[in-house]
Every structure is written in C-alpha cells, then in structure tokens.
Amino acid sequence: MDREIASTLGELERKLHELERTLMDIGSRSQPGGDGAPGRRTVAEGRLVDEAIEPREPAAPAPTASLSTQRARALQGAASGYGQPPSAAELLRFRERLERTARELTHDYDELLGRLRAAESPPAGPAISFARGAPSLDIIDVRGLREAAMRAFESDPGGTTAYGTAVGYPRLRAWIADRHGVEPERVLLTNGSMQADAFLFEQLVRPGDEVVVERPTYDRTLLSLRKRGARLQAIELQSDGIDTEELARLLGDRRGSRPKLAHVIPNFQNPAGHTLSLAKRDALLALAAQYGFIVFEDDPYVALRFSGESLPTMVSMDPERVVYASSFSKTVCPGVRVGYLIGAEEEIAQIAELATNTYISPSMVAQSIVYEFCASGAIERSIETVRAALAERARTLAQALRRELPDAQFVPPEGGYFMWVTLPTGTDVGALQRAAGELGVSFVKGSDFMLEGGENAMRLAFAGVTPAQIEEGVSRLAAAYRSLA
Numbered sequence: 001m002d003r004e005i006a007s008t009l010g011e012l013e014r015k016l017h018e019l020e021r022t023l024m025d026i027g028s029r030s031q032p033g034g035d036g037a038p039g040r041r042t043v044a045e046g047r048l049v050d051e052a053i054e055p056r057e058p059a060a061p062a063p064t065a066s067l068s069t070q071r072a073r074a075l076q077g078a079a080s081g082y083g084q085p086p087s088a089a090e091l092l093r094f095r096e097r098l099e100r101t102a103r104e105l106t107h108d109y110d111e112l113l114g115r116l117r118a119a120e121s122p123p124a125g126p127a128i129s130f131a132r133g134a135p136s137l138d139i140i141d142v143r144g145l146r147e148a149a150m151r152a153f154e155s156d157p158g159g160t161t162a163y164g165t166a167v168g169y170p171r172l173r174a175w176i177a178d179r180h181g182v183e184p185e186r187v188l189l190t191n192g193s194m195q196a197d198a199f200l201f202e203q204l205v206r207p208g209d210e211v212v213v214e215r216p217t218y219d220r221t222l223l224s225l226r227k228r229g230a231r232l233q234a235i236e237l238q239s240d241g242i243d244t245e246e247l248a249r250l251l252g253d254r255r256g257s258r259p260k261l262a263h264v265i266p267n268f269q270n271p272a273g274h275t276l277s278l279a280k281r282d283a284l285l286a287l288a289a290q291y292g293f294i295v296f297e298d299d300p301y302v303a304l305r306f307s308g309e310s311l312p313t314m315v316s317m318d319p320e321r322v323v324y325a326s327s328f329s330k331t332v333c334p335g336v337r338v339g340y341l342i343g344a345e346e347e348i349a350q351i352a353e354l355a356t357n358t359y360i361s362p363s364m365v366a367q368s369i370v371y372e373f374c375a376s377g378a379i380e381r382s383i384e385t386v387r388a389a390l391a392e393r394a395r396t397l398a399q400a401l402r403r404e405l406p407d408a409q410f411v412p413p414e415g416g417y418f419m420w421v422t423l424p425t426g427t428d429v430g431a432l433q434r435a436a437g438e439l440g441v442s443f444v445k446g447s448d449f450m451l452e453g454g455e456n457a458m459r460l461a462f463a464g465v466t467p468a469q470i471e472e473g474v475s476r477l478a479a480a481y482r483s484l485a
C-alpha cells in the first residue's frame with residue numbers, strides 16, 4: 001500500500017510540474033521580449049493548444065504508454081517552445097484543456113486522499129451497525145432462556161428430544177393458539193417466520209402469479225418471491241400503510257388479471273417503520289374479498305409498540321382471507337429460530353404436509369425452550385425490556401438525526417426496529433454507504449428494499465445499538481454525508 005501511494009503521489013507531482021512548466025513557457029512566450037525565439041518552430045507546426053494534448057511526430061507516445069504518460073509527454077511537447085505568441089482563441093482552447101487536466105488531476109488526487117484516509121485513520125472506534133435487524137445482547141434475557149432450557153429438559157425430556165411433528169411442539173402450539181384466540185389446528189410452528197413465509201409462498205405462488213408487495217418492503221420477501229417467479233406489483237407505502245386507493249385503482253382498471261396474494265407488514269414495517277391504519281386494514285380486506293386474493297399478514301414486530309393504540313390483526317378481522325405470520329426473533333432472540341403461521345385449518349394442514357416433506361419437523365428443542373419461557377411469564381418481561389429499550393433508542397436516533405443531519409427526513413416510528421430516512425433528491429446513498437463504511441458505520445440502502453428507486457433513502461435499524469452507539473454512529477454518518485458534498 002505504501003509503495004502504491006508513493007508511486008501515485010510521485011505521478012501526481014510529475015504531472016503538476018509539467019503543468020507548471022507548460023504554463024511558464026506560455027507565459028514567457030506571450031510576454032513581449034519573452035523566450036519566444038522566432039524560428040524554432042513555424043506557426044503551422046506549432047499548433048500550440050492541440051499539441052499540448054496531442055503531440056505530433058516525433059513526440060508521439062509509444063503504444064504501450066499509459067494515458068498519464070501520454071498526457072505528460074503531450075504537455076512536454078507544448079513546453080518545448082514556439083515561435084509566435086499564441087492567439088486569443090488558442091489560449092481559450094488551451095484554458096479548456098487546462099481545466100480538463102485539472103479536473104482529472106483533482107480526481108486522481110481525491111481518490112488517493114480517500115485511500116490514504118482509510119489507511120491512516122481506521123474507524124474512530126468500534127464498528128456501529130445500523131444494518132442488522134436483531135436485538136443487542138444486553139436486551140436479551142439470556143438467564144431466563146437458560147432457566148427455560150433447564151425446565152424444558154426436566155419437564156418434558158421425551159417431547160423435547162423427539163422429532164415431534166411438522167406442526168410444531170404441541171404445548172407451544174396451544175399457547176400461541178390461546179394468545180391469538182384461535183384453535184390450535186390453525187397454528188403451525190416453523191424454524192423462524194422466514195420458513196413460514198417460504199412454506200406459504202411454496203404453497204400458493206406459482207411462476208407468473210401476481211403478488212402485491214409494499215414499496216419498500218422486506219428485502220428477503222422480494223428475493224423469495226422473485227425466486228418463485230412471481231410477478232411483483234409494488235404499491236406505494238405511505239406513513240399509514242400501503243396505499244389502498246392506488247391498489248383499488250389498479251385492480252379496478254384491469255379486467256381478469258388478479259393478484260394471488262398481497263404481502264403486508266402491518267406493524268412498524270420493515271424497512272419503513274410505518275403502521276397500517278385501521279381504516280386501511282378494512283379497505284385492504286374489502287379489496288381482498290372483492291377481488292378474491294389472500295392477504296399475507298407478516299407481523300413479527302406487533303408486540304413492540306412504544307406509543308399509540310394497538311390495532312386488531314387482520315387475521316382476527318377476516319380469518320378466512322388472511323394468513324398470519326409472526327416470530328419470537330424480535331421479542332426473545334433470533335437464535336431460537338421459532339416462528340409461526342396462523343391460517344385456515346385446511347391451508348395449515350396442507351402446509352404441514354409440505355413441512356413434513358421438507359424437514360420432518362422443526363426444532364422441538366428450541367420450541368420446548370420457548371414454551372417454557374412463555375409459560376413462566378418471562379416472555380412478558382422480555383417484551384417489556386425490548387420495548388422500553390427500543391423506544392429510547394428510537395427517540396435517541398430521531399434526536400441525533402435532527403441535530404447532526406438536518407437534511408434527513410423521517411417519520412419517527414411508533415414501535416419496532418427500523419427508521420426510514422430520506423435524503424435530498426440526488427444524494428447518492430451508495431456513495432454515502434461507502435463513506436460511512438470507512439468511518440465504521442453500516443446501514444442498508446433504500447434501493448435494496450425496492451424493485452427500483454430508493455437511491456436517496458436508507459434503513460436505519462436501531463435495535464442492535466445502544467443510545468451511546470446511536471449518538472456516535474449518527475455523528476459519523478453525518479461526517480460521511482458532509483464528505484460527499
């Protein structure tokens with residue numbers, strides 16, 4: 001690296017000297033009595049301006065010469081002396097060339113500076129991740145989980161260590177059913193809700209089927225649906241949820257073609273943090289009934305509300321038309337990999353068959369531990385710990401952004417893990433991500449959550465960072481943003 005930097009610097013310095021020599025030469029020749037010794041070259045030969053860049057014989061560069069060497073030789077050609085002072089037009093053209101060369105030099109120089117800065121000044125402290133949608137260790141009830149694990153093996157060694165069944169560990173299945181006020185037959189447990197999504201898509205979506213998604217939406221949903229060959233219809237997400245009027249217009253304009261499924265993250269959406277209003281829940285269900293599609297309610301953040309009123313789940317509003325998924329990843333910890341689906345009994349039975357053929361059964365050990373954790377009441381304490389910590393983190397993030405990055409626009413979320421931040425149009429968030437990375441801060445680009453667009457937006461996850469890290473992270477982010485100017 002040192003040798004590379006030294007050679008780049010040497011090259012830049014050489015170019016600069018050549019430029020200086022050229023300028024001095026022009027200056028002296030355009031002065032009365034300057035070193036414009038007539039007869040050294042004719043005016044016809046001495047196309048000063050053009051030769052400054054494109055020297056003619058014999059100074060033509062060897063084919064192997066690098067561009068910078070060619071430029072250097074060209075400049076040298078101009079510096080070698082001409083008989084006549086240049087005309088105003090020639091000088092003007094030369095000025096343009098000079099400007100272009102200066103821009104190129106500055107670009108090389110900036111690049112070098114960036115590399116030097118990255119090499120010399122490693123991040124101002126430990127890396128800070130606004131990228132990961134996972135809780136930090138300090139808000140995970142590790143002790144409660146350890147105790148739950150002990151109880152799981154003591155109270156039900158047979159059930160905990162068995163294959164079990166594809167629908168999940170029976171006691172946890174019953175506990176979830178009770179919590180949602182549904183029959184256990186309508187519940188199926190999976191290894192994380194991502195697996196639940198995958199089963200549902202496998203069950204319902206065929207290549208070419210249309211699926212409505214929010215814009216933006218969870219990147220893994222997009223990936224999973226694309227892999228299944230679905231035709232994605234992205235509908236704008238507003239601060240009160242998916243734009244149901246746009247969806248109604250779209251469905252009304254068409255005759256015949258109907259979506260199979262609408263995937264919606266109703267509470268504290270990933271990535272935008274927005275929540276679907278009650279009026280829009282009604283509107284969406286009405287459209288689902290009118291046009292005969294299923295609503296997939298993907299709801300892992302529902303328990304983590306900081307403010308405002310809790311809203312009914314859509315599955316409770318229309319049990320026939322909605323399939324619901326949730327998870328213990330966000331309220332207990334992602335490592336347990338326990339998620340679940342609630343749907344019509346028949347649908348769940350079909351998915352159970354799919355699950356059996358896929359992996360026989362999900363992890364009974366994990367589900368038995370989660371059951372003990374839930375049955376003991378530790379789940380309520382865990383939710384409260386995570387909820388309170390995240391409320392403070394969201395507040396800290398909003399305050400820090402307002403103070404450090406006033407160009408940032410966002411709607412503070414009423415719960416969950418994420419904040420969606422929009423920067424002025426034209427901001428290159430990809431470049432910001434690279435600059436922030438050099439300062440030890442990461443986030444996910446807005447464009448990762450959309451089929452197209454989102455270039456000036458980003459998702460900041462605040463669940464995995466403490467308030468002190470948020471303060472530091474935002475100040476580094478703001479420094480990275482300023483460096484783009």
Ligand SMILES: Cc1ncc(COP(=O)(O)O)c(C=O)c1O
Binds near residue numbers: 339
């Ligand atoms: C909307 C949404 N659905 C599903 C998942 C997957 O969660 P799990 O860890 O339960 O697989 C996530 C995780 O970030 C998510 O945000």
